[in-house]
Amino acid sequence: MAELIQLGHPPIDVTLKHSARARRLSLRVSGVDGRVSLTLPRRASMREAQAFLLSKEDWIRKHLDRQPDATIIAPGATIPVEGHPRLIAETKTRSVKLMADHILIPPGADKSGARVRAFLKTMARDRLVDASERYAERLGRPFGKISIRDTRSRWGSCTSEGNLMYSWRLILAPVQVLNYVAAHEVAHLAEMNHSAAFWHEVSQLMPDYEAPRKWLRTHGGGLHHYQF
Structure with missing residues (x-):
């Protein structure tokens, strides 16, 4: 204990x-x-x-x-979405809107973090469901449920029942990083291990997986430095 x-x-x-x-x-x-x-x-x-x-x-x-300072999500802060930096700005809008270089939020700084987090979690779920379905179809193996969490010890997981779990913070990373994690977890539907056979399945689903895997190992910890 x-x-x-x-x-x-x-x-x-x-x-x-x-x-x-x-x-x-x-x-x-x-x-x-x-x-x-x-x-x-x-x-x-x-x-x-x-x-x-x-x-x-x-x-x-x-x-x-040596730990980097946390970024508090509020107007004026910058946060990456799909790997691209976006400036958070208040404006007269009823909902959060993702723009090319901005995230527009309704007035009320005290609710900024919760609003942006909810928006990003929904966006992450949509992207991860789409990627999981795409790779599962390619693999020829169905998956069960998908859950989205804010995990610190892992970016994704696959249970023996075929249920998939992902960290919603993957939406902050470049698109190929999110896709790699989806391909990785879907590959576990065929191989519930990290054997050579498993990595062969990953390479079949995503031949260029090494670069996003390296990005995640090098920069992934920084995705947790944004406080909502």
Whole structure:
């Protein structure tokens, strides 16, 4: 069971996790959201954990200092949609509108984040359903339900029942990145693993998948720095 403690001043929240598989203390600073976690062997004591964290405090703070600042979604902020930067601007409109270089939103800055998030989630669902249907037809395998979430540990998943899940933040990435994730998850309908056979299916669905895969591994964490 996870436990939260604080380290130093100003305090840093650290999540402690005991693991039967762990052989030593393992520290991690997430490149996605800056969360700090410490995994301990089951028999490790709180005193050991605190002493270890104190010895690593400077290292933790250096990593946190390198984390990019979050972008708060509000008028005047810029956010990518399908990989293209768009400036958020208030105007006399009743609904959110996507333009070539802008996202137009109704007046009311306190609701900006919620309005833009709802718009992008709907847009993401439409694009991901379309891509999933296209690749599933090419593969010759049907899928079940599609769900859209705001996951931090994965961009998509496929269950043994054939249900697909995607992160709506993929709509912020270039179009080919969203398509790659859809092709990746649909390929699991044929191969529920990451074997050579699986990657062959991915390459059949999307021959140029390597470039968007690399983009996601390099830049994907930045998609979580937009706060709605």
